[in-house]
Amino acid sequence: MTAPVFRISDIRLYERPVRLRMPFRFGVVTLRDAPQVFVSLRVTLADGRSAAGAAAELMAPKWFDKDPALSNEQNFAQLRLSLQNARAAYTADATSRTAFGHSAAHHHVLVRQGDGQGLNALVASYGPALLDRAVIDALCRIHDLPFVTALQRNLFGIDATLTPDLAEFDLAAFLNGLQPTRRIAVRHTVGMLDPLAEADLAADSRLGDGLPETLEGNVTAYGLRFFKLKVGGNVDEDLKRLRAIAAVLDRQVEPYQASLDGNEQYDDAAGIAALWQAMQGEAALRRLCASILYIEQPIRRAVALEQPVDGLSAQVPVIIDESDADYDVFPAARKLGYRGISSKTCKGVYRAILNAARCQAWGREYFITGEDLTCQAGLAVQQDLALVAALGLTHVERNGHHYVDGFGSAPVAEQQAFLSAHPDLYRRSGDRVRLHIENGDLALDSILDAPGFASAAEPDWTALAAMPASDFNQGQTR
Known part of the structure; x- marks a missing residue:
């Protein structure tokens, strides 16, 4: 079909505080709380038809920018500034364009603007990534189409403007050939502070909230068989942690598969290669090593795209995650031996789709993976799930449901609305609504069939606070 052109207006930004039920240690940060941002906007076609669209995403500190000189509050201010920049750019331009056309028209300008404000390209992409999702939602609603159907028909006008290698x-x-996954396996994150075995968790340290707290408890409660294991950049300490994880998985799960997430904690390719070699030499890790699907972004981004990893990738595939700051990264990473790249809605729906197209163009050796950034119940997790399902992925990292209790502080009526609209994805447990994981899988029929971008419910906008103006000043730490 011909992709429609339209104008974007009435962009509104809101926040809700999110408190984790247990600390999540990844890389250099231990996360205990963070704001979740919500976007609402309006799309109007040339014929006057109009609809609102929405999106949501957690503001995760120390992932987009890992500068240790920046506080978590400064990281939040960076992401707010990215959103403000995107809102200003999208509303100031009255040109009617396709959905992808709007994104492509502003991409390089926003990256350059962010650079001048002390925002790296990953931070600068955060704001437009959310606005693009809300635009997609609105456009699908105008045409009464689910996201996957609209994508198959290229309702969004996706082209090779930003990826000339796909010309x-x-x-x-x-x-048109995309075949969505209707059930997807949960790849459970094992954070660096997460308790592992039930026997090792003292009674006086338990949360007692009825949810699993240990790796062993999660396996039992949800029937998990895919895992994402965080490592910290010190070979000896990582080996010790992996032995303890293997001891739980080897006696609990048959069979299982896992990924290793380096979170940029190794200084160079030699460091992560040393960890892999040491793992291969450990009898206690034999089964765990055989389960590893790939290693995710082990090298700090400042040097990750300067060193070849083809030697290690020949043994176990290595993928890019945090280094995926722009549309030209994957081809550059490919030349260094990287075999894959992550899909995250916080980096951009279109970037994930075009990177998946590259994988098909390059051959089966290359792949895209589904990775979480603590996606919260509701719009955030549903849109991320719809994207990876559309790409045909069979498992995805999901951790929001483990570190946050269901919908967190969302009003009871909002929780019920999402449960009623998506009874296959959620379940009620006491007075809470939570993701429904059965035999390690999530059922996706209701979000894939819902007109719009993966949701037949919406947040209670009256229960959200307006996003405050950013006070980020690049001179604070530089």
């Missing part, structure tokens, strides 16, 4: 690739055929 000769048949994007229309690629999109």
Whole structure:
């Protein structure tokens, strides 16, 4: 179908505080709380038809920018500034464009603007990534189409403007041929502070909230068989932690598969290669090593795209995550031996789709993975799930449901609305609504069939606070 053109207006930004039920240690940060941002906007076609669209995402500190000189509050201010920049750019331009056209028209300008404000390209992409999702939602609602159907028909007008290496690739055929996954396996994150075995968790340290607290408890409660294991950049300490994890998984799960997430904690390719070699030499890790699907972004981003990893990738695939700051990264990473790249809605729906197209163009050796950034119940997790399902992925990292209790502080009526609209994805447990994981899987029929971008419910906008203006000043730490 011909992709429609339209104007964007009435962009509103809101927040809700999110408190974790247990600390989540990844890389250099231990996360206990963070704001979740909500976006609402309006799309108006040339014929006057109009609809509102929405999106949501957690503001995760020390992932987009890991500068240790920045506080968590400064990281939040960076992401607010990215959103403000995107809102200003999208509303100031009255040109009617396709959905992808709006995104492409502002992408490089916003990255350059962010650079001048002390925002790296990953931070600068955060704001437009959320606005693009809300635009997609509104456009699908105008046409009464679910996201996947709209994507297959290229309602969004996706082209190779930002990916000239795909100029000769048949994007229309690629999109039309997408076969969504209707059930997807949860790849459970094991944070660096997470308790592992039930016997090791003292009674006086338990939360007692009825949810699993240990790796062993999660396996039992949800029937998990996919895992994402965080490592910290010190070979000896990582080996010790992996032995303890293997001891739980080897006696609990048959079979299982896992990924290793380096979170940029190794200084160079030699460091992560040393960890892999040491793991191969440990009898206690034999089964765990055989389960590893890939290693995710082990090298700090400042040097990750300066060193070849082809030697290690020949043994176990290595993928890019935090280094995926722009549309030209994956081809550059490929030349260094990286075999894959992550899909995250916080980095951009279109970037994930075009990177998936590259994987098809390059051959089976290359792949895209689904990774979480503590996606919260409701819009955030549903839109992320719809994206990875559309790309045909069979498992995805999910951790929001483990570190946050269901919908967190969302009003009871909002929780019930999402449960009523998506009874296959959620369940009621006492007075809470939570993700429903059965035999390690999530059922996706209701979000894939819902007109709009993966949701037949919406947040209680009256219960949200307006997002405050950013006070980020690049001179604070520089």
